[in-house]
Amino acid sequence: ASANAFKLLLENRPVWEEICADPSLIPNAVEECLRHSGSVAAWRRVATTDTRIGDVDIPAGAKLLVVNASANHDERHFDRPDEFDIRRPNSSDHLT
Incomplete structure (x- = not known):
């Protein structure tokens, strides 16, 4: 980092x-x-229990790739997400 x-x-x-x-x-x-x-751009995980995220059912044992780099650039949460802005008010909301 x-x-x-x-x-x-x-x-x-x-x-x-x-x-x-x-x-x-x-x-x-x-x-x-x-x-x-x-x-770290992504983490591999295995679901330990059946769960639902949004409209997606995830069964226990499912292999997951959690792409936190994508989440850290989500325009629904970060204004101008690809811009490097040290004054961004929600910078600490990242998943890194």
Whole structure:
């Protein structure tokens, strides 16, 4: 995750300069780095019980691929989800 954060900050020099000028931005910048470019894109899981998510029935034993990278860029939850914004008010809502 830290390598991805360094890459984002190197690619976005004005953001780096903002953080240097105002270190109080660091906590939210870290959360936004994790949301935008987390180190783990997906997790494999096995459902332990029968469950239902939305309109989908998931039986116990079903193999799942939870793509948190996709969830972290869901436009229903994040305004301009593909934009790297260290001032995003809900940056910490990520699944990373």
